Amino acid sequence: MSKVTMPIAIALILTLLLTACSTTNSNQTLTAVAQAPGAFKVAILLPGRINDNAWNQAGYQGLKLIEKQLEAQVTYRASVPPADWEKLSRQYAQQGVDFLIVHSEDYLAAAEVVAKEFRRVKFAVTGSYAGNNNNFGALAFRSGEIGYLAGVVAALKTKTNKVAYIGGQPYPINREEATLLERGAKKTKPSVVASINWVNSWSNAEKARKIALAQIAAGADVLVTDAGEANRGVLKAAQESRGVYAIGWMHSSDEVDQTQQLAPFLLTSVVQQVPSLLLEGATLVQQGRWEGKQYKFGLLEGVQDLAPFKGSVSPQEEALVKSVKQDIIIGKIDVSP
Structure with a gap:
């Protein structure tokens, strides 16, 4: 993708990522x-x-x-x-x-x-x-279960063994997903260090971008963001940085396939069907x-899941993620806070 078309693509990606649907x-x-x-x-x-x-x-x-x-x-x-x-x-x-x-x-x-x-x-x-x-x-x-699953994906893709979670407000449900993300990452790869960060806003995209860039400077190469409208800043930082991947957070969307094809830095997105x-x-x-x-x-009722990977992970890695998902559903993996 050329430098001229990349800004257009990233704008479309951000719109699609944050657009909800009513299915x-x-x-x-x-x-x-x-x-x-x-x-x-x-x-x-x-x-x-x-x-x-x-x-x-x-x-x-x-x-x-x-x-x-x-x-x-x-x-x-x-x-x-x-x-x-x-x-x-x-x-x-x-x-x-x-x-x-x-x-x-x-x-x-x-x-x-x-x-x-x-x-x-x-x-x-x-x-x-x-x-x-x-x-x-x-x-x-059940944000803990999807946080755990996102942590597994982050651990599979990090090369620096540093991942960062960037959340909007530290509400209990968001702290739960952050805690379980760290647990899932460490279970998958014990050497991984997960950094938990809060924007303290659901709309301040520029502050979120600065937090993301600081985490990238500290070595994080996978960013997981659940910060509402402020997700834009995190995704922009990932798009601007070579070798950095992101996992987005949506509150319902039918446009997952298009976003995955347009964004090589986007590994997947958590889709929670509000x-x-x-x-x-x-x-x-x-x-x-x-x-x-x-x-x-949660996963059992089908109100949340990960978006399709579209080649962002290997077949073996995708099979592992599916196996972990099934173990969460049947209670084999503890995802309590």
Whole structure:
């Protein structure tokens, strides 16, 4: 690829990597309860824009998937400032929604207050939360298992024995994936050193780029990034640096094949299907099975996986990754935090 076309390609790659889609997985086992169209009411509060090509867009598309699959009446508010979290949660509860999704762990305290006032309404936060064993629970990926798998891939490809994880915010679910990434890398190659880094932002791409370049300067040749919109900075640093590979993080995309072909530095991407995750939760609520606890979904349910390698690893390495994945699913490998 010429120097002229590379910037165009990398821009397309970043767009495709961060664009969410609203497909459900064929492994889904929950069935919707028959209701009159619009009888089931669902709302979501988003901390950012619905077209951010990252976490918030995936949340919005999850809402649209719920609307389509469960014939729900849906509504949302985007770019909600912290001062309005409790007020808007209460407004939706007063309006009679059946299920309110707060799409950030930052909303947790505000949602807890409102959930106590409106026991009929079911609440969910996307992230780590034990729940109140009543009406407020959480929806999360088993991020440890996919973090472990990404660590295996990173260890297989590093030549310097140094890999770096770059995350957005150190939320519990993200610390879990980082911890398990290190464990998976060391199990695969004990000499590997994994560096854990936090941007402390989901949108500061320039800060993420500087962290990535510092890690590359320190010898890291595989970068794993789960930093939302800030992923752009990490991927740009990898693209600019010879002999450096990256593993991206998506919140649902149908464009994996194209990105893999366009990006020789991209080994694979973690694909966590946020729309399918939210649909799982809404279906539990509609069925009357919501218990106000932590619900986790992962490889077994098909809501997360690695994107196809497209030749970025050898057949032997790919076979090893598939074997590790199967061992995780059957519980042979411990991926607890």
